[in-house]
Amino acid sequence: MGGQKAGNRWTVYGVLILLWALFPLLWMLSLSFKDPSTFRSAKPTFFPKEWVWTNYKTVFSDSLFTSALRNSVGIALIATTLSVIVAMFASYAIARLDFPGKKVLLSMALAIAMFPQAALVGPLFNMWRNLGIYDTWLGLIIPYLTFALPLSIWTMSAFFRQIPWEMEQAAQVDGATAWQAFRKVIIPLAAPGVFTTAILTFFFCWNEFLLAISLTSTDRARTVPAALSFFTGASQFQSPVTAIMAASVVVTIPVVILVLVFQRRIVAGLTSGAVKG
């Protein structure tokens, strides 16, 4: 049947898309297993001639990378948590309550989502130095939290709008205040949306580079993307290429795991804020 054939054609396209998406990761993996002292060549090959673990040992014994990993995890988790909490209150209000300033808040979130972060690099750099939070976790957490807020607010208010609110009213009829209804009835119902928002926010913080190199100067607060751009390898005589790829593999693992486990949620979250449905 023609239908069967047409179905096969879409499957072939699907495989091509997968190849396109994942092939660069194979290259990263392959390069990360090449020997750092011999991988350079006039005729480089795709796969290593000999697979070695040297690069992984190098990055994990380099404090530049290990401290960056610690900073990245800490800063991303804290900023995500704070952003999600702040956005949760705002999203509830947007989805549920009628109050003055609602439009202002939504427009402002939209404006900040479009905001060029580079326009703030100079003033933040100067302000943070004066406030003494330049090159600290706090100095990155504050802007990350802010720039993640619009994404968090949209995604979550879109989820919140789908919650069966009669249950909240039922609780209020039973004598609960609005705050109690929020805490005891809505939060458990809203948890999936909150969680999805947290994943997307985490991706944002994990990825951020411009502020990370502008507002840090040492391994005290330098995150992985920033550290990667300063990475010099095991010694100054050795090319950092393979070690950078090993570090890249390490920091891509959490992304792959999150994507594998929460594919459905991430897709729902990405599209819910932008297109109603």
Next chain:
Amino acid sequence: MAVHEQQATVAPPTAPARPPMSERTRHERRLGLMLSAPAFVVMVLVTAYPLVYAVVLSLYNYRLTDPAGKEFVGLSNYATVLTDPVWWTDFSTTLIITVVSVAVELVLGFGFAFVMYRILHGRGLVRTGILVPYGIITVVSAYIWRYAFQLDSGFINQWFGLGDFNWFGERWSSLFVIVLSEIWKTTPFISLLLLAGLVQVPWDLQEAASVDGASAWQRLARVTLPNMKAAIMVALLFRTLDAWRIFDNPFIMTAGANQTETLSFLAYRQNVTLLNLGVGSAISVLLFFTVVIIAFVFVKGFKTDLSQVRGDS
């Protein structure tokens, strides 16, 4: 407020503008303000305030290397920036990268969305696969592609028989690789947005067009795309503004060599590398205005309906 209280009639719970202020409404308004206050305060303090500060700094000749020499110079920093060929080179680089990557991503993203819409086997697998480039760190993507094209480590020249062509030796080939990395990383996002729009095109419209003898292309051009206009415009606006602030890829791949520096990169270099906060702030403010103009063109010129993005429908 007391005036409203007197006209305490029954109103629907989502009454617009001026609801009568019953005890409950007042409580609701207070709660709404309280709950959104933290988000509001944070956003104002971290973006609006520094932006105003940037405007102020841009009126001074101010270098951190010479703080004592700070003096008011009016708009001369703007004149300096706008008459400097570097600004215009970086402007054109940013424009080229934005236009090319967004155009390619739109077509490619639509193709992806269509495949994901029609595919019967492995839909979840494809969606999972394309989420990996979406989630990957941009700096990592930049390194992956840079090393794939780099002379002494990359496989591209070997595979395509390009000998010792140095991709990063001149402007256009460098921009090609930068745009490639950008496209790889962000097409998934645009394709998912388009897929969400595609799913909402009423199926019976397609069916009717098909019965009327419309070919697949005609159905696409006359039925599917017009019905997806809102989703397409929103995806375009977001991606355009996102591409416009591109920084990571050129920074990692070329460090701005061979005229591949972008506007965000220029703002970073003046402010953070050269510590020239006066001129740097002027660049920041100008960059902000370019974004405002782009958004304005989309919203007014192309009638992009942002109400569905903002969620205040």
